[in-house]
Amino acid sequence: MDQAPERQRLIRKLESITDLSDEEREALMELPVVVREFEAGHDIVRTGDQPQSCCLILTGFVCRYMLLPDGRRQILAFHPPGDVPDLQSLHLKTLDHNVAAMARTTAGFIPHENLHRLTRQFPGLMGALWRETLIDAAVFRAWMVALGRRTAHERVAHLLCEMTLRFAAVGLADGLSYQMPVTQNDIADALGLSNVHVNRVLQDLRRDELIVWRRTTITVLQWTALQELAAFDPTYLHLKPIPGVSE
Protein backbone atom coordinates (compact mmCIF):
# COMPACT_ATOMS: atom_id res chain seq x y z
CA MET A 1 0.00 0.00 0.00
CA ASP A 2 2.60 2.55 0.88
CA GLN A 3 5.30 2.59 -1.69
CA ALA A 4 3.91 5.94 -2.65
CA PRO A 5 6.35 8.28 -0.88
CA GLU A 6 9.04 7.52 -3.45
CA ARG A 7 7.07 8.73 -6.43
CA GLN A 8 5.77 11.68 -4.46
CA ARG A 9 9.36 12.85 -4.26
CA LEU A 10 9.63 12.87 -8.02
CA ILE A 11 6.22 14.44 -8.52
CA ARG A 12 6.93 17.16 -6.00
CA LYS A 13 10.19 17.91 -7.75
CA LEU A 14 8.65 18.05 -11.22
CA GLU A 15 5.84 20.23 -9.94
CA SER A 16 8.36 22.72 -8.63
CA ILE A 17 9.25 23.42 -12.27
CA THR A 18 6.21 22.38 -14.36
CA ASP A 19 2.48 21.78 -14.18
CA LEU A 20 1.36 18.15 -14.28
CA SER A 21 -2.05 16.82 -15.26
CA ASP A 22 -3.81 14.19 -13.16
CA GLU A 23 -3.11 11.58 -15.82
CA GLU A 24 0.57 12.42 -15.79
CA ARG A 25 0.70 12.17 -12.03
CA GLU A 26 -1.02 8.80 -12.18
CA ALA A 27 1.39 7.55 -14.82
CA LEU A 28 4.29 8.61 -12.61
CA MET A 29 2.75 6.72 -9.71
CA GLU A 30 2.85 3.53 -11.75
CA LEU A 31 6.55 3.68 -12.54
CA PRO A 32 8.45 0.68 -11.21
CA VAL A 33 11.13 1.76 -8.77
CA VAL A 34 13.89 -0.46 -7.41
CA VAL A 35 15.13 0.98 -4.14
CA ARG A 36 18.76 0.61 -3.12
CA GLU A 37 20.77 2.06 -0.29
CA PHE A 38 24.25 3.64 -0.35
CA GLU A 39 26.71 4.50 2.40
CA ALA A 40 28.23 7.96 2.67
CA GLY A 41 31.18 8.37 0.34
CA HIS A 42 30.20 5.57 -2.02
CA ASP A 43 29.72 6.00 -5.75
CA ILE A 44 26.24 5.33 -7.11
CA VAL A 45 27.24 5.41 -10.76
CA ARG A 46 30.64 6.05 -12.27
CA THR A 47 32.40 7.48 -15.31
CA GLY A 48 32.18 5.04 -18.18
CA ASP A 49 29.07 3.28 -16.89
CA GLN A 50 26.22 2.74 -19.33
CA PRO A 51 23.28 2.66 -16.96
CA GLN A 52 19.96 1.12 -18.03
CA SER A 53 18.00 3.05 -15.45
CA CYS A 54 17.91 6.50 -13.86
CA CYS A 55 18.36 6.98 -10.15
CA LEU A 56 15.91 9.11 -8.21
CA ILE A 57 17.23 10.35 -4.88
CA LEU A 58 14.71 9.45 -2.17
CA THR A 59 16.54 10.31 1.03
CA GLY A 60 20.05 11.49 1.79
CA PHE A 61 22.22 13.73 -0.35
CA VAL A 62 24.26 13.23 -3.47
CA CYS A 63 26.92 15.00 -5.52
CA ARG A 64 28.28 14.65 -9.02
CA TYR A 65 32.00 15.09 -9.54
CA MET A 66 34.90 14.69 -11.91
CA LEU A 67 38.50 13.83 -11.09
CA LEU A 68 41.64 14.99 -12.85
CA PRO A 69 44.34 12.34 -13.38
CA ASP A 70 46.35 13.71 -10.44
CA GLY A 71 43.41 13.52 -8.06
CA ARG A 72 42.13 17.08 -8.08
CA ARG A 73 38.37 16.91 -7.70
CA GLN A 74 35.66 19.22 -8.99
CA ILE A 75 32.16 18.79 -7.62
CA LEU A 76 29.69 19.62 -10.39
CA ALA A 77 26.38 19.56 -8.59
CA PHE A 78 24.59 18.78 -5.36
CA HIS A 79 21.31 16.89 -5.36
CA PRO A 80 18.75 16.85 -2.56
CA PRO A 81 16.00 14.21 -2.56
CA GLY A 82 13.66 14.44 -5.54
CA ASP A 83 16.46 15.00 -8.05
CA VAL A 84 17.45 12.52 -10.74
CA PRO A 85 21.17 13.21 -11.08
CA ASP A 86 21.72 10.91 -14.07
CA LEU A 87 18.58 11.77 -16.02
CA GLN A 88 20.86 12.55 -18.93
CA SER A 89 21.69 8.86 -19.28
CA LEU A 90 18.30 8.57 -21.02
CA HIS A 91 19.90 10.00 -24.15
CA LEU A 92 23.63 9.93 -23.46
CA LYS A 93 24.71 6.32 -23.18
CA THR A 94 28.06 6.69 -21.50
CA LEU A 95 28.42 8.59 -18.26
CA ASP A 96 31.22 11.17 -18.27
CA HIS A 97 31.32 11.80 -14.52
CA ASN A 98 30.53 10.19 -11.17
CA VAL A 99 27.59 10.34 -8.81
CA ALA A 100 28.34 9.75 -5.14
CA ALA A 101 26.36 9.63 -1.91
CA MET A 102 27.50 12.29 0.58
CA ALA A 103 25.49 10.70 3.38
CA ARG A 104 23.56 7.48 3.78
CA THR A 105 21.28 7.68 0.77
CA THR A 106 18.38 5.69 -0.63
CA ALA A 107 17.90 5.87 -4.37
CA GLY A 108 15.08 4.56 -6.55
CA PHE A 109 16.14 3.15 -9.90
CA ILE A 110 13.69 3.61 -12.78
CA PRO A 111 14.42 1.61 -15.94
CA HIS A 112 15.05 3.70 -19.04
CA GLU A 113 12.47 1.75 -21.06
CA ASN A 114 9.73 2.80 -18.66
CA LEU A 115 10.75 6.43 -18.86
CA HIS A 116 10.92 6.24 -22.63
CA ARG A 117 7.45 4.70 -22.76
CA LEU A 118 6.20 7.47 -20.52
CA THR A 119 7.64 10.21 -22.71
CA ARG A 120 6.08 8.63 -25.81
CA GLN A 121 2.69 8.44 -24.16
CA PHE A 122 2.78 11.85 -22.46
CA PRO A 123 4.45 14.59 -24.48
CA GLY A 124 3.94 16.84 -21.49
CA LEU A 125 6.07 14.58 -19.34
CA MET A 126 8.69 14.42 -22.03
CA GLY A 127 8.77 18.20 -21.93
CA ALA A 128 9.03 18.16 -18.16
CA LEU A 129 11.95 15.74 -18.15
CA TRP A 130 13.75 17.51 -20.97
CA ARG A 131 13.15 20.76 -19.12
CA GLU A 132 14.62 19.19 -16.01
CA THR A 133 17.86 18.38 -17.85
CA LEU A 134 17.91 21.93 -19.21
CA ILE A 135 17.62 23.41 -15.73
CA ASP A 136 20.44 21.12 -14.69
CA ALA A 137 22.49 22.84 -17.39
CA ALA A 138 21.30 26.27 -16.26
CA VAL A 139 22.67 25.52 -12.80
CA PHE A 140 26.00 24.52 -14.35
CA ARG A 141 26.10 27.90 -16.07
CA ALA A 142 25.45 29.73 -12.83
CA TRP A 143 28.26 27.76 -11.19
CA MET A 144 30.56 28.60 -14.09
CA VAL A 145 29.99 32.29 -13.45
CA ALA A 146 30.77 31.71 -9.78
CA LEU A 147 33.92 29.70 -10.49
CA GLY A 148 35.19 32.08 -13.12
CA ARG A 149 34.23 35.50 -11.89
CA ARG A 150 33.08 35.58 -8.27
CA THR A 151 35.23 36.06 -5.17
CA ALA A 152 35.40 33.35 -2.53
CA HIS A 153 32.87 35.11 -0.31
CA GLU A 154 30.46 35.58 -3.19
CA ARG A 155 30.78 31.94 -4.21
CA VAL A 156 29.98 30.59 -0.78
CA ALA A 157 27.04 32.96 -0.39
CA HIS A 158 25.76 32.08 -3.84
CA LEU A 159 25.88 28.36 -3.17
CA LEU A 160 24.01 28.85 0.09
CA CYS A 161 21.31 30.90 -1.62
CA GLU A 162 20.88 28.28 -4.31
CA MET A 163 20.67 25.36 -1.93
CA THR A 164 18.22 27.21 0.29
CA LEU A 165 15.80 27.64 -2.60
CA ARG A 166 16.26 24.13 -3.92
CA PHE A 167 15.62 22.53 -0.53
CA ALA A 168 12.62 24.77 -0.02
CA ALA A 169 11.26 23.96 -3.49
CA VAL A 170 10.89 20.26 -2.65
CA GLY A 171 9.60 20.92 0.84
CA LEU A 172 12.73 19.89 2.69
CA ALA A 173 13.42 23.22 4.34
CA ASP A 174 12.04 24.50 7.59
CA GLY A 175 11.77 28.16 6.77
CA LEU A 176 15.31 29.13 5.87
CA SER A 177 16.85 26.12 7.59
CA TYR A 178 17.78 22.79 6.04
CA GLN A 179 19.98 19.73 6.39
CA MET A 180 22.94 19.49 4.05
CA PRO A 181 25.49 16.81 4.93
CA VAL A 182 28.65 18.18 3.33
CA THR A 183 32.08 18.95 4.77
CA GLN A 184 33.99 22.17 4.23
CA ASN A 185 36.25 20.12 2.00
CA ASP A 186 33.29 19.28 -0.24
CA ILE A 187 32.33 22.95 -0.42
CA ALA A 188 35.89 23.73 -1.41
CA ASP A 189 35.82 21.17 -4.23
CA ALA A 190 32.51 22.55 -5.43
CA LEU A 191 33.65 26.18 -5.43
CA GLY A 192 37.20 25.78 -6.70
CA LEU A 193 38.74 26.83 -3.38
CA SER A 194 40.89 25.23 -0.67
CA ASN A 195 39.29 23.84 2.46
CA VAL A 196 41.28 26.29 4.55
CA HIS A 197 39.90 29.25 2.69
CA VAL A 198 36.34 27.95 2.82
CA ASN A 199 36.76 27.70 6.56
CA ARG A 200 37.82 31.34 6.80
CA VAL A 201 34.99 32.54 4.60
CA LEU A 202 32.43 30.62 6.66
CA GLN A 203 33.78 32.19 9.81
CA ASP A 204 33.24 35.60 8.27
CA LEU A 205 29.66 34.75 7.32
CA ARG A 206 29.00 33.51 10.83
CA ARG A 207 30.66 36.49 12.44
CA ASP A 208 28.46 38.77 10.36
CA GLU A 209 25.47 36.69 11.41
CA LEU A 210 24.38 35.92 7.89
CA ILE A 211 24.17 32.19 8.56
CA VAL A 212 24.45 29.53 11.22
CA TRP A 213 26.04 26.24 10.22
CA ARG A 214 26.14 23.66 12.93
CA ARG A 215 27.00 20.09 12.03
CA THR A 216 24.82 19.45 8.96
CA THR A 217 22.19 22.05 9.69
CA ILE A 218 22.35 25.29 7.75
CA THR A 219 20.22 28.25 8.74
CA VAL A 220 20.10 31.49 6.83
CA LEU A 221 19.68 34.35 9.27
CA GLN A 222 19.71 37.27 6.86
CA TRP A 223 18.32 36.16 3.53
CA THR A 224 18.40 39.56 1.86
CA ALA A 225 21.92 40.36 2.96
CA LEU A 226 23.13 36.95 1.81
CA GLN A 227 21.48 37.41 -1.57
CA GLU A 228 23.07 40.82 -1.95
CA LEU A 229 26.51 39.57 -1.02
CA ALA A 230 26.16 36.83 -3.62
CA ALA A 231 24.50 39.01 -6.26
CA PHE A 232 22.08 36.10 -6.38
CA ASP A 233 19.41 36.12 -9.07
CA PRO A 234 17.25 32.98 -8.82
CA THR A 235 15.95 33.19 -12.39
CA TYR A 236 18.31 30.44 -13.55
CA LEU A 237 16.61 27.87 -11.31
CA HIS A 238 13.40 28.36 -13.30
CA LEU A 239 11.38 27.57 -10.19
CA LYS A 240 7.77 28.42 -9.64
CA PRO A 241 7.34 30.83 -6.72
CA ILE A 242 7.85 29.07 -3.37
CA PRO A 243 5.28 29.92 -0.69
CA GLY A 244 7.10 31.35 2.30
CA VAL A 245 10.43 32.00 0.67
CA SER A 246 10.20 33.69 -2.71
CA GLU A 247 7.26 35.96 -3.51
Next chain:
Amino acid sequence: MDQAPERQRLIRKLESITDLSDEEREALMELPVVVREFEAGHDIVRTGDQPQSCCLILTGFVCRYMLLPDGRRQILAFHPPGDVPDLQSLHLKTLDHNVAAMARTTAGFIPHENLHRLTRQFPGLMGALWRETLIDAAVFRAWMVALGRRTAHERVAHLLCEMTLRFAAVGLADGLSYQMPVTQNDIADALGLSNVHVNRVLQDLRRDELIVWRRTTITVLQWTALQELAAFDPTYLHLKPIPGVSE
Protein backbone atom coordinates in the same frame (compact mmCIF):
# COMPACT_ATOMS: atom_id res chain seq x y z
CA MET B 1 17.31 26.09 -55.64
CA ASP B 2 20.26 26.54 -53.40
CA GLN B 3 19.10 27.32 -49.94
CA ALA B 4 20.45 23.91 -49.04
CA PRO B 5 23.81 24.86 -47.44
CA GLU B 6 22.06 26.14 -44.33
CA ARG B 7 20.41 22.87 -43.42
CA GLN B 8 23.52 20.96 -44.35
CA ARG B 9 25.22 22.80 -41.50
CA LEU B 10 22.67 21.46 -39.06
CA ILE B 11 22.69 17.97 -40.52
CA ARG B 12 26.47 17.81 -40.46
CA LYS B 13 26.45 18.88 -36.83
CA LEU B 14 23.81 16.37 -35.79
CA GLU B 15 25.61 13.62 -37.65
CA SER B 16 28.75 14.35 -35.68
CA ILE B 17 26.89 13.09 -32.61
CA THR B 18 24.07 10.81 -33.90
CA ASP B 19 23.02 8.70 -36.85
CA LEU B 20 20.22 10.11 -38.99
CA SER B 21 17.92 8.20 -41.32
CA ASP B 22 17.20 9.42 -44.84
CA GLU B 23 13.72 10.43 -43.79
CA GLU B 24 15.06 12.45 -40.92
CA ARG B 25 17.55 14.19 -43.18
CA GLU B 26 14.77 15.01 -45.60
CA ALA B 27 12.58 16.37 -42.84
CA LEU B 28 15.44 18.60 -41.72
CA MET B 29 15.84 19.84 -45.29
CA GLU B 30 12.26 21.03 -45.26
CA LEU B 31 12.58 23.19 -42.15
CA PRO B 32 11.84 26.83 -42.80
CA VAL B 33 14.84 28.99 -41.97
CA VAL B 34 14.84 32.78 -41.75
CA VAL B 35 18.35 34.05 -42.27
CA ARG B 36 19.57 37.17 -40.51
CA GLU B 37 22.96 38.79 -40.21
CA PHE B 38 24.72 40.18 -37.12
CA GLU B 39 27.72 42.41 -36.72
CA ALA B 40 30.62 41.47 -34.45
CA GLY B 41 29.89 42.31 -30.83
CA HIS B 42 26.11 42.42 -31.22
CA ASP B 43 23.71 40.34 -29.17
CA ILE B 44 21.58 37.82 -31.05
CA VAL B 45 19.29 37.01 -28.12
CA ARG B 46 19.37 38.37 -24.60
CA THR B 47 18.61 37.50 -20.98
CA GLY B 48 14.88 37.68 -20.40
CA ASP B 49 13.93 37.13 -24.03
CA GLN B 50 11.27 34.55 -24.76
CA PRO B 51 12.26 33.51 -28.26
CA GLN B 52 9.77 31.77 -30.55
CA SER B 53 12.49 30.25 -32.69
CA CYS B 54 15.95 28.72 -32.33
CA CYS B 55 18.96 30.20 -34.05
CA LEU B 56 21.26 28.00 -36.07
CA ILE B 57 24.70 29.47 -36.65
CA LEU B 58 25.46 29.36 -40.37
CA THR B 59 28.65 31.35 -40.69
CA GLY B 60 30.73 33.33 -38.22
CA PHE B 61 31.22 32.62 -34.54
CA VAL B 62 29.14 33.08 -31.45
CA CYS B 63 29.47 33.01 -27.67
CA ARG B 64 27.06 32.77 -24.78
CA TYR B 65 27.77 34.86 -21.70
CA MET B 66 26.43 36.16 -18.42
CA LEU B 67 27.17 39.48 -16.74
CA LEU B 68 27.38 40.22 -13.05
CA PRO B 69 25.74 43.48 -11.89
CA ASP B 70 29.15 45.20 -11.70
CA GLY B 71 30.08 44.22 -15.24
CA ARG B 72 32.23 41.16 -14.71
CA ARG B 73 31.63 38.84 -17.64
CA GLN B 74 31.76 35.07 -17.84
CA ILE B 75 31.68 33.49 -21.27
CA LEU B 76 29.82 30.18 -21.00
CA ALA B 77 30.34 28.65 -24.40
CA PHE B 78 31.69 29.18 -27.89
CA HIS B 79 29.71 28.08 -30.92
CA PRO B 80 31.10 27.47 -34.39
CA PRO B 81 28.71 27.19 -37.35
CA GLY B 82 26.32 24.25 -37.12
CA ASP B 83 25.53 24.84 -33.46
CA VAL B 84 22.16 25.97 -32.12
CA PRO B 85 23.17 27.96 -29.05
CA ASP B 86 19.62 28.55 -27.81
CA LEU B 87 18.20 25.11 -28.49
CA GLN B 88 17.18 25.04 -24.84
CA SER B 89 14.58 27.72 -25.51
CA LEU B 90 12.45 24.88 -26.95
CA HIS B 91 11.59 23.87 -23.39
CA LEU B 92 12.79 26.76 -21.24
CA LYS B 93 10.73 29.79 -22.11
CA THR B 94 12.85 32.54 -20.62
CA LEU B 95 16.50 32.92 -21.56
CA ASP B 96 18.85 33.26 -18.57
CA HIS B 97 21.91 34.41 -20.51
CA ASN B 98 22.96 36.18 -23.69
CA VAL B 99 24.10 35.02 -27.10
CA ALA B 100 26.42 37.34 -29.00
CA ALA B 101 28.18 37.35 -32.35
CA MET B 102 31.97 37.49 -31.99
CA ALA B 103 32.44 38.20 -35.68
CA ARG B 104 30.09 39.00 -38.55
CA THR B 105 27.65 36.12 -38.27
CA THR B 106 24.72 34.78 -40.24
CA ALA B 107 22.12 32.86 -38.28
CA GLY B 108 19.11 30.88 -39.44
CA PHE B 109 16.03 31.13 -37.26
CA ILE B 110 13.85 28.03 -37.06
CA PRO B 111 10.41 28.49 -35.46
CA HIS B 112 9.81 26.40 -32.34
CA GLU B 113 6.55 25.04 -33.70
CA ASN B 114 8.35 23.45 -36.62
CA LEU B 115 10.92 21.87 -34.36
CA HIS B 116 8.19 20.61 -32.06
CA ARG B 117 6.32 19.11 -35.00
CA LEU B 118 9.54 17.45 -36.13
CA THR B 119 10.18 15.89 -32.73
CA ARG B 120 6.62 14.56 -32.58
CA GLN B 121 6.93 13.01 -36.02
CA PHE B 122 10.47 11.67 -35.62
CA PRO B 123 11.30 10.34 -32.17
CA GLY B 124 14.84 9.80 -33.42
CA LEU B 125 15.20 13.49 -34.10
CA MET B 126 13.76 14.32 -30.72
CA GLY B 127 16.45 12.11 -29.24
CA ALA B 128 19.10 13.80 -31.34
CA LEU B 129 18.06 17.29 -30.27
CA TRP B 130 17.69 16.33 -26.62
CA ARG B 131 21.08 14.68 -26.86
CA GLU B 132 22.47 17.88 -28.33
CA THR B 133 21.31 19.85 -25.28
CA LEU B 134 22.81 17.18 -23.02
CA ILE B 135 26.19 17.46 -24.71
CA ASP B 136 25.93 21.21 -24.28
CA ALA B 137 25.66 20.50 -20.55
CA ALA B 138 28.56 18.04 -20.70
CA VAL B 139 30.73 20.80 -22.11
CA PHE B 140 29.66 23.07 -19.26
CA ARG B 141 30.79 20.41 -16.81
CA ALA B 142 34.17 20.14 -18.49
CA TRP B 143 34.53 23.92 -18.29
CA MET B 144 33.59 23.84 -14.62
CA VAL B 145 36.44 21.46 -13.93
CA ALA B 146 38.76 23.78 -15.82
CA LEU B 147 37.53 26.90 -14.00
CA GLY B 148 37.61 25.27 -10.60
CA ARG B 149 40.61 23.01 -10.63
CA ARG B 150 42.94 23.62 -13.57
CA THR B 151 45.88 26.05 -13.72
CA ALA B 152 45.89 28.86 -16.27
CA HIS B 153 48.13 26.92 -18.64
CA GLU B 154 45.94 23.84 -18.42
CA ARG B 155 42.79 25.88 -19.03
CA VAL B 156 44.10 27.50 -22.17
CA ALA B 157 45.41 24.20 -23.50
CA HIS B 158 42.12 22.49 -22.69
CA LEU B 159 40.07 25.09 -24.49
CA LEU B 160 42.29 24.82 -27.54
CA CYS B 161 41.94 21.03 -27.58
CA GLU B 162 38.17 21.25 -27.33
CA MET B 163 37.78 23.84 -30.05
CA THR B 164 40.10 21.92 -32.35
CA LEU B 165 37.88 18.85 -32.15
CA ARG B 166 34.65 20.78 -32.44
CA PHE B 167 35.77 22.66 -35.53
CA ALA B 168 37.05 19.44 -37.03
CA ALA B 169 33.79 17.63 -36.24
CA VAL B 170 31.77 19.96 -38.47
CA GLY B 171 34.38 20.05 -41.20
CA LEU B 172 35.61 23.57 -40.51
CA ALA B 173 39.20 22.67 -39.69
CA ASP B 174 42.06 22.24 -42.10
CA GLY B 175 43.95 19.48 -40.34
CA LEU B 176 44.70 20.97 -36.95
CA SER B 177 44.15 24.54 -38.10
CA TYR B 178 40.99 26.61 -37.85
CA GLN B 179 39.58 30.12 -37.75
CA MET B 180 38.38 31.35 -34.38
CA PRO B 181 37.70 35.09 -34.22
CA VAL B 182 38.19 35.78 -30.50
CA THR B 183 40.42 38.22 -28.67
CA GLN B 184 42.65 37.36 -25.74
CA ASN B 185 40.15 39.27 -23.65
CA ASP B 186 37.40 36.88 -24.71
CA ILE B 187 39.58 33.90 -23.81
CA ALA B 188 40.18 35.49 -20.42
CA ASP B 189 36.44 35.88 -19.80
CA ALA B 190 35.86 32.29 -20.84
CA LEU B 191 38.58 30.87 -18.61
CA GLY B 192 38.17 33.05 -15.54
CA LEU B 193 41.52 34.79 -16.04
CA SER B 194 42.75 38.30 -16.82
CA ASN B 195 43.65 39.30 -20.35
CA VAL B 196 47.20 39.99 -19.22
CA HIS B 197 47.64 36.50 -17.88
CA VAL B 198 46.12 34.89 -20.96
CA ASN B 199 48.64 36.82 -22.99
CA ARG B 200 51.52 35.42 -20.97
CA VAL B 201 50.22 31.88 -21.14
CA LEU B 202 49.81 32.09 -24.90
CA GLN B 203 53.35 33.32 -25.21
CA ASP B 204 54.52 30.26 -23.32
CA LEU B 205 52.54 27.95 -25.58
CA ARG B 206 54.00 29.64 -28.63
CA ARG B 207 57.52 29.61 -27.25
CA ASP B 208 57.18 25.86 -26.62
CA GLU B 209 55.87 25.52 -30.18
CA LEU B 210 52.65 23.86 -29.15
CA ILE B 211 50.52 26.24 -31.19
CA VAL B 212 50.59 29.11 -33.62
CA TRP B 213 47.96 31.81 -33.23
CA ARG B 214 48.10 34.54 -35.80
CA ARG B 215 45.19 36.92 -36.11
CA THR B 216 42.16 34.61 -36.01
CA THR B 217 43.93 31.51 -37.26
CA ILE B 218 44.84 28.88 -34.71
CA THR B 219 47.13 26.00 -35.61
CA VAL B 220 47.99 23.20 -33.25
CA LEU B 221 51.58 22.14 -33.87
CA GLN B 222 51.89 19.41 -31.24
CA TRP B 223 48.54 17.81 -30.67
CA THR B 224 49.72 15.14 -28.26
CA ALA B 225 51.76 17.50 -26.14
CA LEU B 226 48.87 19.95 -25.97
CA GLN B 227 46.48 17.20 -24.91
CA GLU B 228 48.88 16.06 -22.22
CA LEU B 229 49.39 19.56 -20.88
CA ALA B 230 45.61 19.96 -20.66
CA ALA B 231 44.93 16.44 -19.38
CA PHE B 232 42.35 16.50 -22.15
CA ASP B 233 39.94 13.59 -22.40
CA PRO B 234 37.51 14.13 -25.29
CA THR B 235 34.90 11.68 -24.00
CA TYR B 236 32.70 14.50 -22.76
CA LEU B 237 32.14 15.81 -26.28
CA HIS B 238 30.42 12.51 -27.15
CA LEU B 239 31.61 12.86 -30.73
CA LYS B 240 31.84 10.09 -33.25
CA PRO B 241 35.44 9.49 -34.33
CA ILE B 242 36.65 12.23 -36.67
CA PRO B 243 38.57 11.01 -39.73
CA GLY B 244 42.00 12.57 -39.73
CA VAL B 245 42.03 13.82 -36.16
CA SER B 246 40.79 11.29 -33.62
CA GLU B 247 41.10 7.57 -34.41
Next chain:
DNA sequence: CGCAGCCTTGAACTCCGTCAACTTCCGTGG
Protein backbone atom coordinates in the same frame (compact mmCIF):
# COMPACT_ATOMS: atom_id res chain seq x y z
C1' DC C 1 37.45 6.48 26.43
C1' DG C 2 39.86 6.64 22.42
C1' DC C 3 40.21 7.41 17.74
C1' DA C 4 39.38 9.38 13.21
C1' DG C 5 37.60 12.68 10.62
C1' DC C 6 36.68 17.38 10.57
C1' DC C 7 37.44 21.98 11.84
C1' DT C 8 40.59 25.75 13.08
C1' DT C 9 44.73 28.58 13.21
C1' DG C 10 49.16 30.77 11.80
C1' DA C 11 52.95 31.75 8.72
C1' DA C 12 55.09 31.64 4.40
C1' DC C 13 54.45 31.64 -0.25
C1' DT C 14 52.65 32.05 -5.21
C1' DC C 15 49.91 32.44 -8.90
C1' DC C 16 47.51 35.57 -10.95
C1' DG C 17 45.29 40.32 -10.98
C1' DT C 18 45.75 45.30 -11.41
C1' DC C 19 47.58 49.35 -13.25
C1' DA C 20 49.71 51.81 -16.58
C1' DA C 21 52.49 52.51 -20.38
C1' DC C 22 53.99 51.14 -24.77
C1' DT C 23 53.78 48.67 -29.31
C1' DT C 24 51.87 46.37 -33.12
C1' DC C 25 48.45 45.69 -36.25
C1' DC C 26 45.01 46.64 -39.41
C1' DG C 27 41.16 49.18 -41.56
C1' DT C 28 39.92 53.65 -43.15
C1' DG C 29 40.19 57.70 -45.51
C1' DG C 30 42.75 61.46 -47.24
Next chain:
DNA sequence: CCACGGAAGTTGACGGAGTTCAAGGCTGCG
Protein backbone atom coordinates in the same frame (compact mmCIF):
# COMPACT_ATOMS: atom_id res chain seq x y z
C1' DC D 1 50.55 55.49 -50.90
C1' DC D 2 50.89 57.08 -46.50
C1' DA D 3 48.95 59.04 -42.31
C1' DC D 4 45.90 58.34 -38.75
C1' DG D 5 43.17 56.23 -35.07
C1' DG D 6 41.51 52.67 -32.43
C1' DA D 7 41.49 48.15 -30.98
C1' DA D 8 44.27 44.36 -29.67
C1' DG D 9 48.53 42.60 -28.02
C1' DT D 10 52.73 43.14 -24.98
C1' DT D 11 55.61 44.39 -21.03
C1' DG D 12 57.03 45.48 -16.16
C1' DA D 13 56.26 46.55 -11.37
C1' DC D 14 53.56 45.78 -7.63
C1' DG D 15 49.98 43.91 -4.70
C1' DG D 16 46.70 40.74 -2.93
C1' DA D 17 43.38 36.94 -2.78
C1' DG D 18 43.79 32.53 -2.02
C1' DT D 19 47.09 28.25 -1.42
C1' DT D 20 50.11 25.29 0.99
C1' DC D 21 52.05 23.24 4.87
C1' DA D 22 51.86 21.93 9.35
C1' DA D 23 50.21 21.71 13.87
C1' DG D 24 46.66 21.63 17.19
C1' DG D 25 41.74 21.24 18.85
C1' DC D 26 36.90 19.45 18.57
C1' DT D 27 33.38 16.17 18.55
C1' DG D 28 30.61 12.49 17.81
C1' DC D 29 30.70 7.55 17.14
C1' DG D 30 32.08 2.87 18.24
